[in-house]
Amino acid sequence: MAKIKNFNAIILSKMTQNKLIIYHALAWLTYFALTNINFYVGSGGKTMALSIFLHLFIVGAIIFYGNVYFVASYFLPRKQYFRQLLGSLFLFVVYAFCRYILDFIFLPYFGKEYAIYTSLDRFFIYDTAWFAIQYLLLSFGYWFSLYSLRVEKEKKLMIQQLLEYERKGNQFEMDFLRQQISPHFIYNVLSSLYTKLNKQVPEMAEPILLLSEIMAYTTKASKSNEEVSLEDELENIQHFLALEKFRYGENFFVNYKVNGYPDRDDKILPLVLLTFIENAFKYGHRSNPDHPICITIDIDDNTLTFFCSNLIQRITPSKKSNKIGLSNTIRRLELKYEGRYSLAINEVENEYIVNFRLILS
Numbered sequence: 001m002a003k004i005k006n007f008n009a010i011i012l013s014k015m016t017q018n019k020l021i022i023y024h025a026l027a028w029l030t031y032f033a034l035t036n037i038n039f040y041v042g043s044g045g046k047t048m049a050l051s052i053f054l055h056l057f058i059v060g061a062i063i064f065y066g067n068v069y070f071v072a073s074y075f076l077p078r079k080q081y082f083r084q085l086l087g088s089l090f091l092f093v094v095y096a097f098c099r100y101i102l103d104f105i106f107l108p109y110f111g112k113e114y115a116i117y118t119s120l121d122r123f124f125i126y127d128t129a130w131f132a133i134q135y136l137l138l139s140f141g142y143w144f145s146l147y148s149l150r151v152e153k154e155k156k157l158m159i160q161q162l163l164e165y166e167r168k169g170n171q172f173e174m175d176f177l178r179q180q181i182s183p184h185f186i187y188n189v190l191s192s193l194y195t196k197l198n199k200q201v202p203e204m205a206e207p208i209l210l211l212s213e214i215m216a217y218t219t220k221a222s223k224s225n226e227e228v229s230l231e232d233e234l235e236n237i238q239h240f241l242a243l244e245k246f247r248y249g250e251n252f253f254v255n256y257k258v259n260g261y262p263d264r265d266d267k268i269l270p271l272v273l274l275t276f277i278e279n280a281f282k283y284g285h286r287s288n289p290d291h292p293i294c295i296t297i298d299i300d301d302n303t304l305t306f307f308c309s310n311l312i313q314r315i316t317p318s319k320k321s322n323k324i325g326l327s328n329t330i331r332r333l334e335l336k337y338e339g340r341y342s343l344a345i346n347e348v349e350n351e352y353i354v355n356f357r358l359i360l361s
Contacts, residue, residue: 028060031138059102060135063095067139068146076143088136095132099124210243221270227336230266230304230360234258234297237274244281251287260299266360268304269336273297275329276308276354284310284352291351306356312347 071087103124217236221228237256245252280286280293291311298305326345333341337358344355 032060059095059098060131062098063091063132063135064139064142066091066094067136068143072140072143077147091136092132095135096128099128207243207246210239210246214239214243218271227267228270229264230262230268230299231264233268233270233273234262236271237277240274240277244286248286253286253289253292254295255292256295258297258299262299266299266302266304268358268360269332272329272333273306273356275325276306276356279326280308280310280352280354283313285313286310302360304358304360306354306358308354310352312350312352 067088071084071091075081075084075087100120104120214236217232217239241254241256245254277295280295284293285291286293288311293310294308296305296307298307330343333343340359342355342357344353346353346355
């Protein structure tokens with residue numbers, strides 16, 4: 001089906017080109033009929049159609065199409081008017097040279113009746129200049145028409161794109177609001193479950209509380225790209241690790257350490273550090289006591305240093321990474337902390353290592 005569509009597109013393109021050629025040919029014939037019929041009749045028919053044909057399709061086309069598709073199309077959009085003037089003068093000289101070759105060498109070869117001029121006099125110069133200026137003016141008019149149509153088409157296309165973006169923007173806003181309903185609903189449900197379980201099965205209530213806290217923090221943080229307290233971010237990481245420990249129990253081997261204490265003014269983009277930690281849990285071994293997941297956070301003066309390493313496990317198709325979350329995190333860092341952070345992600349043998357350093361404001 002795709003091949004058929006491509007073939008149809010090629011056919012339509014060729015048909016359009018063929019129509020354009022026919023239109024141009026008819027326009028030239030009409031123009032030369034109006035400008036040369038009196039000269040042809042006045043000469044008693046001695047000036048044959050061959051002369052008019054050669055002037056039409058060879059000499060006239062050189063200056064007209066040379067200006068439309070090469071000189072004007074290159075210089076005028078770039079507003080290089082002096083170079084356009086030089087290009088027009090060059091086309092004028094080329095036209096005059098071709099006229100000389102045609103009128104004094106080529107046409108007389110077929111007989112005197114084909115020759116329009118017999119000497120290089122002022123009438124030949126005036127006639128050459130007159131038609132050269134006509135062709136240039138016609139070519140400028142044709143080029144400006146094409147350029148105006150293209151600009152108008154681009155404006156319409158831009159308006160359509162803006163309307164489409166506006167429509168998609170409204171749809172995105174609706175989707176975003178719709179998505180916010182679900183986290184809040186789940187958070188309320190979890191809070192209710194925690195209240196009931198805390199009375200009946202206290203050991204099951206703790207993970208419910210952790211999950212509700214994580215969801216509340218994530219929901220609040222995802223509403224904007226503003227920084228949050230570093231202390232709150234570290235607390236959310238602790239909640240995440242505690243929930244993972246509950247999930248895996250004795251098979252949970254993670255070395256997590258925080259050196260230093262954050263100041264109240266220390267800020268960081270939310271969920272940045274958690275993205276690196278989640279990747280370690282998702283794609284690394286967490287149940288190997290000989291190679292635990294290592295997470296170290298150092299806070300020294302106004303500098304945060306984050307280190308995370310994990311043993312790489314064999315990736316199943318269901319866990320294959322598309323790296324969208326990591327790419328989004330890197331993009332957020334570039335936009336917010338350009339020149340203030342460094343990030344190195346490496347694979348050393350069978351180990352995945354993340355080194356992140358941020359100058360806190």
